[in-house]
Amino acid sequence: MLNKHMLWLPLGVLAAPAFAGTAVTEKAVVEHYATLAHAVYADALATSKTLDGAIQQLLANPTDETLENAKQAWIASRVPYQQSEVFRFGNAIVDDWEGQLNAWPLDEGLIDYVATDYQHEMGNEGATANIIASNAVQVGNQKLDVTKITPELLADLNEIGGSEANVATGYHAIEFLLWGQDLNGTDAGAGERPASDFALGADCTNGHCERRREYIVAASQLLQHDLAWMVDQWAPERSDNYRAELLADSTEQGLRKMLFGMGSLSLGELAGERMKVALEANSTEDEHDCFSDNTHNSHYYNEQGIYNVYTGTYVRTDGSILEGPGIHALVAQKDNVAAAEIQAEFDATRSQVYALKTSAEEHDVFFDQLIASSNAAGNKLVNTTIDSLVKQTVAIERSANLLGISNLNPDTADHEF
Incomplete structure (x- = not known):
């Protein structure tokens, strides 16, 4: 079981500039960024294999x-x-x-059975396809034989009919298969799929258990395959992968990619798509990990990822710490006072996003409850977090200016803040 206090850096880490007194080059920062990426993806691959093992144990003996x-x-x-x-x-x-x-978000009716009052994306024919209960799926002019469920088939089913809500693969497809729909709305509680949905013979509930088993196995295999491919793209000592391409480019372009990624995740994606959209619509369908109510963790570890790149530090899943020069070290060489101010902004934002995690894990008030129209205090907490992410993005832009990186303009995902 995951300890809620594992795998995150203590709040307030790096109160003083990292690598003080040591000359840090832009090249070293970009190289360490690539090393961080390889480590993070390697950990994602390793944990996906652990997940696959747990799925196999579930299928061998479907119990609570x-x-x-x-x-x-x-x-x-x-x-x-x-x-x-x-x-x-x-x-x-x-x-x-x-x-x-x-x-x-995904229209889970594409994958498996759903409640009779299920509200899907308007006009999406794929939302009622129920691959698990079908031998063929037709959406518009597209028709696919789904008799045999394979990783390749699931990949082909993504966005069938041209709808982005038709998601057949990945973490959230597996999440839905493990938890089932969360029918609690903005009230407490996550999905409650019974283990017997994976049982064979007379013990099977809700029908088509054999195909449900085939589906989760195929989805898990594809997840591992995709992660292994990305690990290879960042692997060191290769001349034919993306890491080599990145390091062969100018260090200015490398730093721009780092800062643009940080800013866009902070602003358009995390503050916008993952918080503002759900809050303004009071919509649990727009909650990130909506079946499991794990959204507070997804938000927090997104923020931790931004923090990792800024500081050059990553806590691996085995508890070891990978450290090297990050953006902070370069900024500190340019302006030590500004570096301290920017670091303080990052620390404040990470603490604020952590408050969403605290709300769920210590007070049992999860993100889907925070965004309820009747929860004024919860709405305020989410809004305060959005505001903090906006301020963090300003700090990222300030870092870019100090390093002479122009044309940053982080992606807002068309949101106004």
């Missing part, structure tokens, strides 16, 4: 205990993956790839 173990393995697998999202945006190879692993 093995289902709970699989759920905990899924939650643990999200810790390194969410810290990897800071490598998006600036690195097109990551942004083009990540949808197959982390696309959301």
Whole structure:
């Protein structure tokens, strides 16, 4: 079981500039950024294999205990993956790839049975396809034979009919299969899928258990395959991968990619798509980990990923700490006073996002409850967190200016703050 206090740096770390008194080059910072990426993706791959093992144990013996173990393995697998999202945006190879692993929100009726009053994306024919209960799926002019569920088939089903809500793969497809729908709205409680949904023979509940088993196995295999591919892209001592391409480019462009990724995740994605959209619509469908109510962790580890790149520090899943020169070290060489102010902004934002984690884990008030229209205090907490992320983005832009990195303009995802 994942200890809620594991795998994050103590709040207030790096109160003094890292690598003080040591000359840090831009090249060293970009190289360490690539090393961080490789470590984070390697941890994501390792935890996906642990998750797969827990799924196999669930299928071998579908009980409440093995289902709970699989759920905990899924939650643990999200810790390194969410810290990897800071490598998006600036690195097109990551942004083009990540949808197959982390696309959301999804119309879960594409995958399996749903409640009769299920509200899906308007006009999405795929939302009622129920792959698990079908031999063929037709959405618009697209028709696919789904008799045999394979990783390749699931990849082909993504965005069938042109709808981004048709998500057949990745973490959230597996999450839905483990938890089932969260039918509690903005009240307490997550999904409650019974372990017997994976049982064989007379013990099977809700039908098609054999195909449900095939689906989760295929989704888990594809997740591991995709993560292994990205680990290879960042592997050192290779001349034919993305890491080599990044390091062969100018250090200015490398720093721009780092800062753009940090700023875009902070502003458009985390403050905007993952918090503001859900809050303004009071919509649990727009909650990131909506089936498991793990959203507070996803938010926190996204923020931790930004913090990792800024400080050059990452706590690996085995508890070891990977350290090297980050953006902070370069800023400190330019302006020590400004570096301290910027670091304080990062610390404040990380503490503020951590308050969402505290709300869930210590007060049992989860993100879907915080965004309820009737929860004024919860709405205020989320709004305060959004404001802090906006301020952090300003600090990222200030860092860029101090380092002479122009044309940053972090992605706002068309949100106004």
